[in-house]
Amino acid sequence: MAQVQHKRLGDVLLGAGLITEDQLGAALAKQKQTKARLGEVLIDERVITEAEVIEALQMQLGIEFVDLSQIHIDPELSRVVSKNVARQYDVVPVRVTPEEIYLAMSDPLNFVAIEAVKTATRKRVIQMVATRDAIHRAITTLYGNEGAARAIEEMKRDVRPTGDVSAYSAENLDDDSDAQSAPTIRLVNSIIERAATERASDIHLEPREEEVFVRMRIDGVLRTILTVPKELQQSVIARFKIIGNMNTSERRVPQDGRSAVRIKKKDIDLRINTLPTIHGEKVVVRLLDKDENLLDPQGIGLTGDDLEKYRKLIGNNNGVVLIVGPTGSGKSSTMYTMIRDLNSESVNLITLEDPVEYHIDGINQVQINEKTGMTFASGLRA
Missing domain, CATH: 3.30.300.160 (Type II secretion system, protein E, N-terminal domain)
Structure with a gap:
């Protein structure tokens, strides 16, 4: 050419x-x-x-x-x-x-x-x-691992057998202060920032026998973007647990945590889960972009004929809508978009959710909690 x-x-x-x-x-x-x-x-x-x-x-x-x-x-x-x-x-x-x-x-x-x-x-x-x-x-993809690679090398030089990390706040990932300069913090922040930039729905840290695989779910497909040496496993996992306000010393049972971070002037909610495996704790981080502009038909990619079908669908007075698809395919975003479009003073909207991912004004949102008896079945009967 x-x-x-x-x-x-x-x-x-x-x-x-x-x-x-x-x-x-x-x-x-x-x-x-x-x-x-x-x-x-x-x-x-x-x-x-x-x-x-x-x-x-x-x-x-x-x-x-x-x-x-x-x-x-x-x-x-x-x-x-x-x-x-x-x-x-x-x-x-x-x-x-x-x-x-x-x-x-x-x-x-x-x-x-x-x-x-x-x-x-x-x-x-x-x-x-x-x-x-x-x-x-x-x-971001091509050059994104440069900072992570430098942080990993620094962590190797200063690795601590206990896997302890300092409990710095992760609320603002744009912060360049000294508190954010620790290599473990920089590595974890770079992973979260890259996931947000590439619009990943999930981050998976999967311990293997000799290293830890870091994978991201982008457009519904898990892709390996980084591997972390085995000797740094506990430090990295502990950092994620600190972000999620979990017990860093408990490694025998699953744990759930939540946090919120700010990346490039955008607010992102994080849901963090750990699961003990034979090679160490597996960590899954779910990212939820709080930008309400994403929760509209155009924001979820509806145009042309599909947008017309969507408008006709939500205009029906009765019926059941089933939204199905693999993890990370946009089911929750689609449902929240429909809820926002239906929301008005003339209607009473109630949702049963586990968990509540987005808070929407004017909607009666119910958090399911089976331990207290608040189940989907009891909510539907109420």
Whole structure:
């Protein structure tokens, strides 16, 4: 594939008939004020969509679109393009040949970024286009283990046989204070932050005979993202138990805990469970994003015909709706979205939940507790 000629994005969009001269002029004026890229301004101002920009670049300039969620990027490529360059220019290397580097970019006409990568790699840059969100997730995946690896090496040098860790607060994972500098804390925080960034529903720490596997459930599929040496197992697990306000000295029975963390200005609830196994305690962390904007039809991915069917479904006056699917597939998010849409002063809504994951104003939410006799059956009879 040949390199793309120098051409401005505004001219491409004008040529595709997606914007007018007036809209371009207004966007350029806004760009001078915000210092943002032209494409970002047009998308943020809802003049065009990101999909329309990508299609125009494909049709007008022949730039290839790459779905980063469907390909595997060799971890060794993190050595080819530095994390700082990737983050500064919103780019991620996809593959390399002896003479070329294929570069996914949110703005493939950013020739400053192209020259920076060309200078750093001494390779010809072949532009590809990807969505901003996909690039951000790919950067997190490609470079996300760097901090974890450094923390693991520090923990190895300072490992304590008891597995004790300091009980620092984990309420704000954006905090850069000295309290967050302990390697165990940095490692656990990096795992939680990566899970939140990649929109994972669960984190699994699974002790094996010689190491601990860290896996995340993303789009319903568990993927291994890190392994932790066996000698660090107790420290890492103890840190998760501290976050969940559990008894760190009790390792013989299952425990449940909850916590809340703040990651990149977003509030995330954590449900933490431990289970003793023959190789040590297994830990499962469920992540619940408290952003209410996610609990709407668009937030759970309903568009077009599916959105129309959904509206018709919740408009029925009676009936039963069954929502089924594997772990992490969005069952709870779908139900809470329906509850929010049905919520009004003219109706009385009662939910029976175990556990209550989101608190919604105006809804009578009941927490099931079988030990006290508050079961699903008794709730339905009430």
